[in-house]
Amino acid sequence: MRTFAGIERSCVVIGVMNRVEVWETERWKAYMKEKDDTLVEIAEKLFDLDL
Template sequence: MFLGEYQHNIDAKGRLIIPARLREGLGDKFIITKGLDSCLFAYPMEEWSALEQKMRSLPFTRADARAFVRFFFAGATECEIDKQGRILVPANLREYAGLEKEVVVIGVSNRVELWSRERWEKYNEESASSVEEIAEKIVDFDLGI
């Protein structure tokens, strides 16, 4: 399980340190892809395989399902952590997520998310007022909250 929020800088070559606590769960190789909310998602290989199986069950006859699968898989790439605990974030993914200098790395249950600091702060600001409303809506899922 991934949790926590960490601040790091991405260098001019696109290398980003992955916090040690998150590296353990991601493993030496993992998948990074375009995520929702203009951030990047990183999945350990087992989680990615499970997600891939679920995506395969989507009806390919539906245009929205095809579009989502294309979005998710076309942006995906395998990453390896180097000896300094860094990954190279491809230019197309950096551009999509707006990763230029300051990056927020967060653990979110089964995945890690990479956010530009600016977008993360804006997201938190915008969602802070609606968290209680969201909690009320998802109470039907019996999460024990």
């Protein structure tokens, strides 16, 4: 599993719905940085719904 995930040293374990994901730390940081703008946009749209 370490080879498949590209994990050499540290990792991040994330709970997502009904599964667990194991990420190499730097890959996780890059993924989150890429998704950050999308998450902000989604949050703004939800706020605009005025629920």
